[in-house]
Amino acid sequence: MTLSLGETGLDLTSKIILVTGGGSGIGLELTRQLVALGNTVIVCGRDAEKLAEAARLTGAQAIAGNVTVADDQERILSDIQAQHGRLDLLINNAGIFLAYDFKNDPDTLQKIEREIAINATAPLTLTRRALPLLEKSAQPGVLFIGSGVAFVASPGTPIYSGTKALIHHCAQTLRHQLQPHGITVLEAMPPVVDTDMASVLKSDNFKKMKPADLVRDILEGLRRNQTEMLLGQSRQIKWMSRIAPAFLFRQFAKTEFH
Ligand SMILES: NC(=O)c1ccc[n+]([C@@H]2O[C@H](COP(=O)([O-])OP(=O)(O)OC[C@H]3O[C@@H](n4cnc5c(N)ncnc54)[C@H](OP(=O)(O)O)[C@@H]3O)[C@@H](O)[C@H]2O)c1
Known part of the structure; x- marks a missing residue:
């Protein structure tokens, strides 16, 4: 019988786990803690050198690739599939965070497309492409790293x-649609976290x-099968x-950026 996380919560040992953007920040820390628990973690990201260093530091496997590129998703x-035969x-x-003036920034058009491609389209297309591999797992799950700003513009x-x-909306719809297939969809919503991404925020704001x-806290949420992890x-x-x-x-309108 296929066990879904809905029944048991996730046993975080001996799993095959893909962390997009695992070369730095939250992804690197997820990788470090998940490898330490005895899981096999594969990290992907665009900067091959940074990724190789992350793999060396953590004991993860690195596959360089851009999650917005369909061929890279397929290759990863x-x-x-070839090395592990399944994905648990x-x-x-992986994500980017762009602060700019919509009217006056010369690169607004390019920035709109890039941010939507990385933060919104890529997690959804990668999830769809990963379904056959996830269905080979006895306890498959998908975790979206969202944000507290899902609730405020x-x-x-x-x-x-x-x-x-x-x-946030898609995590709920996919949870509903994939649950009958034994795939659990979870979401973690961090507050401001001390990574490179947050360095554009003036530090006394948050x-x-x-x-x-x-x-x-995220790993505890996975163990408890918390579908919407509201963190900090x-x-x-x-x-x-x-x-x-x-x-x-x-x-939020008072937020200042470097
Ligand atoms: N830091 C915060 O305050 C905060 C708060 C709430 C939510 N979050 C979310 O948490 C996640 C991680 O953020 P973070 O703070 O750890 O950011 P980070 O330190 O900037 O790391 C982001 C990672 O994503 C990778 N990445 C970016 N674009 C990619 C692409 N197209 N393909 C593959 N990898 C890509 C980057 O590697 P390459 O550049 O090598 O590709 C990098 O390793 C993001 O989804 C972010 O929105 C962060």
Whole structure:
């Protein structure tokens, strides 16, 4: 019988796990902790050198590739098929965060397409392409790394919060559609985390969570089969978005960037 995470929560040992964007930040910390638990972790990212270093540091396997490129997605998955024959957990983590002036930035058109491609389209197309490999697992799961800004529009980053809102909706629809196939869909919503991505935020605006603490909470959420992991201040953001949305939006509109 196929066990879904819905019945048991995830046993985080001896799993085959793909972490997109596993070469740095949250993805690197996820990789470090998951390898330490005895899982086989495959990391992908565009910068082959950075990825090889991450693999050397953590004991993960590296497959360089751009998640927005269909051929790269196919190649990454066929390498996993050839080496491991199955995928137990796909962690859609790779992302970018672009702060700019929608009207005056000379690269706005290119930035809109790039951010939607990486943050929104790629996790969904990769998930669809990975289904045959996930179905070979006894306990398959997909984890989307979303964000607390799925619940509030963040004016300084005109497209980013929209991509996370889209992923939040799609995580729910895919959870519903894939559950009958034994595939559990989970979502982790970090607050601001102390990685390269958050370095564009002026530090006194937000308290940044440490990646190691965040990942410890995510792994606990996976063990408990928490479908929507509201991490750190994301819990407050979600509830504020319900009871005082205009106030919350004004607070986010004050965010300053380097
Ligand atoms: N840091 C925060 O405050 C925060 C808060 C909430 C949610 N998040 C989310 O958490 C996730 C990880 O963020 P982070 O803070 O760890 O960012 P990060 O340190 O900038 O790492 C992002 C990773 O994604 C990879 N990546 C980017 N574009 C890619 C592409 N097209 N194909 C393959 N890999 C790609 C990058 O590697 P290459 O450049 O080598 O490709 C990098 O390793 C993102 O989805 C982000 O939106 C972050």
